[in-house]
Amino acid sequence: MATSDTLQRLEATIAARRNADPDNSYVAKLHARGLNKIAQKLGEEATETVIAALAEDRAALVGEAADLLFHLLVLLGAKDIPLTDVLAELDRREGVSGIAEKAARNS
Numbered sequence: 001m002a003t004s005d006t007l008q009r010l011e012a013t014i015a016a017r018r019n020a021d022p023d024n025s026y027v028a029k030l031h032a033r034g035l036n037k038i039a040q041k042l043g044e045e046a047t048e049t050v051i052a053a054l055a056e057d058r059a060a061l062v063g064e065a066a067d068l069l070f071h072l073l074v075l076l077g078a079k080d081i082p083l084t085d086v087l088a089e090l091d092r093r094e095g096v097s098g099i100a101e102k103a104a105r106n107s
């Protein structure tokens with residue numbers, strides 16, 4: 001079953017493929033083209049995800065969201081930011097955000 005482990009496995013695969021032959025690896029090809037290209041691809045995938053959502057096309061949205069997550073992991077890897085740092089930030093926000101929780105704390 002797909003879980004957050006899926007993202008961690010994909011992160012490891014991306015790290016392992018980074019220095020592969022760009023002719024045989026899309027990850028290596030992206031790295032060879034540099035951070036600007038990786039960032040540009042992430043932006044394109046974000047736009048395509050938004051378009052699929054607004055088009056009410058569920059299958060396209062699932063596919064574009066997968067492309068978006070994949071390219072986000074490539075960008076994070078290129079910036080040497082482990083996925084666990086992002087997950088930890090989300091965990092931290094879980095503890096401090098939420099309108100009801102804030103109101104309860106302030107009352």
Ligand SMILES: N=c1c2ncn([C@@H]3O[C@H](COP(=O)(O)OP(=O)(O)OP(=O)(O)O)[C@@H](O)[C@H]3O)c2ncn1[C@@H]1O[C@H](COP(=O)(O)O)[C@@H](O)[C@H]1O
Pocket residue numbers: 010013014017024025026027028041066067070
């Ligand atoms: N999850 C993915 C994944 N999702 C999307 N893509 C690629 O992302 C690209 C997006 O398509 P585009 O048309 O936007 O890009 P493009 O035309 O190939 O490139 P541009 O010249 O337009 O920049 C496609 O080539 C897809 O194959 C992925 N490529 C690889 N992975 C994972 O990464 C692993 C390692 O891949 P390799 O590096 O290729 O071994 C694979 O085993 C997969 O698990």
